[in-house]
Each structure stands twice: as structure tokens, then as C-alpha cells.
Amino acid sequence: MMGKAGSKAGFLKDALGALGPSAGVRFGEPMASHTALGIGGPAEVFAVPESEDVLVRVMRAAMECGAPVVALGGGTNLLVRDGGVPGLVVHVGALKSLEATGGEGAEVRVRAGAGVRLQQLLAYCRREGLSGIEALAGIPGMLGGAVAGNAGSYGTEIKDVVQMIRLVGFDGTVRELGVEDAGFVYRGSSLSGAGVVTEVTLCLRSDDPADVAKRMDGFLRRKQSAQPVGERSAGCVFKNPEGKSAGELIDSAGCKSMEEKGIVVSRLHANFFINRGRGSAGSFMILMDAVAGKVKEVHGIRLDPEIRVIGK
Numbered sequence: 580m581m582g583k584a585g586s587k588a589g590f591l592k593d594a595l596g597a598l599g600p601s602a603g604v605r606f607g608e609p610m611a612s613h614t615a616l617g618i619g620g621p622a623e624v625f626a627v628p629e630s631e632d633v634l635v636r637v638m639r640a641a642m643e644c645g646a647p648v649v650a651l652g653g654g655t656n657l658l659v660r661d662g663g664v665p666g667l668v669v670h671v672g673a674l675k676s677l678e679a680t681g682g683e684g685a686e687v688r689v690r691a692g693a694g695v696r697l698q699q700l701l702a703y704c705r706r707e708g709l710s711g712i713e714a715l716a717g718i719p720g721m722l723g724g725a726v727a728g729n730a731g732s733y734g735t736e737i738k739d740v741v742q743m744i745r746l747v748g749f750d751g752t753v754r755e756l757g758v759e760d761a762g763f764v765y766r767g768s769s770l771s772g773a774g775v776v777t778e779v780t781l782c783l784r785s786d787d788p789a790d791v792a793k794r795m796d797g798f799l800r801r802k803q804s805a806q807p808v809g810e811r812s813a814g815c816v817f818k819n820p821e822g823k824s825a826g827e828l829i830d831s832a833g834c835k836s837m838e839e840k841g842i843v844v845s846r847l848h849a850n851f852f853i854n855r856g857r858g859s860a861g862s863f864m865i866l867m868d869a870v871a872g873k874v875k876e877v878h879g880i881r882l883d884p885e886i887r888v889i890g891k
């Protein structure tokens with residue numbers, strides 16, 4: 580098995596080597612350095628393409644070598660297994676363009692690269708007086724990841740302001756999708772299954788910068804008092820079941836402060852699991868099973884994961 584995966588990586592190494600430093604290729608890159616949890620074994624091949632053109636060539640090379648591809652943003656919604664990720668991890672962090680591109684009346688279109696940090700985009704909206712995503716204040720990660728996971732908070736989902744998505748498919752073709760083609764659902768979309776998002780056009784509204792800032796600060800304060808934002812987590816572990824709060828179900832099932840070898844259920848918000856510094860993906864998943872089992876036993880409700888689990 581190792582030989583098969585290893586030979587794909589070998590072919591990929593040769594193919595990506597031809598692209599030179601523009602593809603930012605590394606081998607055996609520890610994913611723990613790229614996840615908010617600080618957990619995860621090595622990516623067999625890791626690339627940070629400097630532009631969409633280079634990404635196209637990276638994706639073609641991966642397809643020709645038969646290597647699976649996973650996109651990576653800020654790693655803030657991701658649990659990477661301890662055995663690492665076979666194939667190629669594409670980090671979009673270098674795709675950082677950000678500009679207003681016009682709009683009619685009070686409407687302002689903003690085009691931004693997938694590697695723009697969501698909070699950098701919010702800072703831009705605050706400065707320029709652009710309204711629409713104030714409720715996302717405090718959500719970490721990058722724009723591509725936010726769109727792929729349809730990030731949301733306090734009644735706003737990013738899909739509400741998305742107009743167009745540009746992505747490079749697994750076969751290396753560049754496509755532009757409208758919001759209706761992205762398969763948006765609660766905390767998800769079909770985008771990760773289609774390729775790597777490179778750029779997003781958002782439709783925002785012009786507003787008084789002071790009002791925008793006031794609303795953002797209000798949402799940020801709410802988030803900071805309700806979530807363990809300064810600790811190592813991957814955000815909410817489970818999706819909220821229809822009409823219910825997963826955090827409240829976990830809390831009332833008696834799971835607060837449950838622990839498994841360095842991973843602990845947060846006392847502040849029970850749907851956040853914290854890595855105290857020496858946890859592994861294995862212990863995180865054992866704790867997930869234990870908590871989901873307890874909630875099923877006490878409330879008869881099945882919890883579905885919100886975090887993405889990748890690797891072997």
C-alpha cells in the first residue's frame with residue numbers, strides 16, 4: 580500500500596518540480612502546523628500555488644499522477660488524522676487579491692481571493708462601510724474555506740452575499756459558478772467535491788462605516804463571551820440538529836468537561852473541543868464518539884459532525 584501511494588507522490592514530485600518555486604511544494608509537511616487544533620500527521624505532498632495559473636498546472640499534474648487533492652484554507656474547521664494525508668494538499672493562502680469591482684446604487688461588488696482571511700475581509704468592510712457580513716465577525720479561517728463550508732453566525736450565512744465563485748476543477752479547468760450551482764446547505768456546499776475555490780465575488784451594501792463597525796463589534800462581543808475563541812479548537816464539532824442547539828444537548832447530557840487524553844469538552848461552549856496541547860486526532864475522535872453516544876442515550880438525537888475529518 581505504501582509503495583502505491585509513495586509512487587504517486589514520486590510522480591507528483593517530478594511533475595511539480597518542473598513548476599519551480601511558484602508552486603511552493605513541500606513533502607511530508609506536518610499538518611499540525613496548519614490546523615487551529617494543532618493536530619494532524621504529514622501531508623504527503625503540500626503545495627502553495629502563487630496564482631490561479633500555477634494552481635491549474637498543479638491540479639493537472641495531480642490528475643495525471645492519480646493523486647487525490649484536498650484544499651486547505653486556515654485549517655480552522657479541520658481534523659487531520661494522525662497518519663497524515665495521502666496525495667496532495669493545496670493551500671490557497673497565497674491567493675490574496677481584494678478589490679471592489681462596482682455595483683449599482685447602494686450595491687457594491689467585492690472580488691476577493693480564496694486566501695484572504697475572513698477577518699481581513701471584515702476589516703475591509705469596516706473601513707469601506709460595506710454591510711452584509713457583520714455577523715461573521717470573529718470567525719477565523721479564509722474566504723475559500725468559509726464559502727466551501729457556508730460559514731454562518733447569528734442568522735447570517737456567507738451564501739447570503741455570494742454572487743459568483745471561481746474554482747479550478749480536479750481536471751485543471753477553471754469554472755465560474757453562480758450561487759445556485761454551489762450546492763449550499765447549512766454549513767456546507769458541493770464546492771470541495773468540485774475542486775479548489777480560487778476567488779469569490781460578494782454582493783454587499785454601502786453603509787455608514789460607523790454603523791457597520793458598531794454592528795461588527797456587537798457580534799464580536801457576543802462571540803467572545805460565548806465561545807472559547809482564544810483556545811485550540813476547530814469551531815463547532817457537531818451541526819445543530821433542526822431547531823436545537825448541539826451545545827445545549829451536549830451540556831444537558833452531562834458531557835461538559837469530559838476529557839480524552841488531552842482533548843476536553845469546553846466548559847464555556849460544550850460544542851467546542853479543546854486541545855490542551857498534547858491531544859491527537861485519535862483521542863479527538865474517541866471523544867466525539869463518546870459525546871455523540873451520550874447525547875443519543877439521553878436525548879435520543881443523533882449528532883452529525885460539522886468539522887471536516889481528513890487523512891488516514
Ligand SMILES: Cc1cc2nc3c(=O)[nH]c(=O)nc-3n(C[C@H](O)[C@H](O)[C@H](O)COP(=O)(O)OP(=O)(O)OC[C@H]3O[C@@H](n4cnc5c(N)ncnc54)[C@H](O)[C@@H]3O)c2cc1C
Pocket residue numbers: 615649650651652653654655656657671693717718719720721722723724725726727728729730731732766770771774775776777806807808809812813814815887
Ligand atoms: C474559535 C472558532 C470559532 C468558530 N466560529 C464559527 C462560526 O461561528 N460559524 C462557522 O460557520 N464556523 C465557525 N468556525 C469554524 C471555521 O472557522 C469556519 O468554518 C471557517 O470558515 C473555515 O475556514 P478555513 O479556511 O479555516 O477552512 P479549512 O478548515 O481550511 O477547511 C474546511 C473545509 O473547507 C475546504 N476548503 C478550504 N478551502 C477551500 C477552497 N479554497 N476550495 C475548496 N474547498 C476548500 C477544506 O477542504 C475542508 O473540507 C469557528 C472556528 C473556530 C476555531
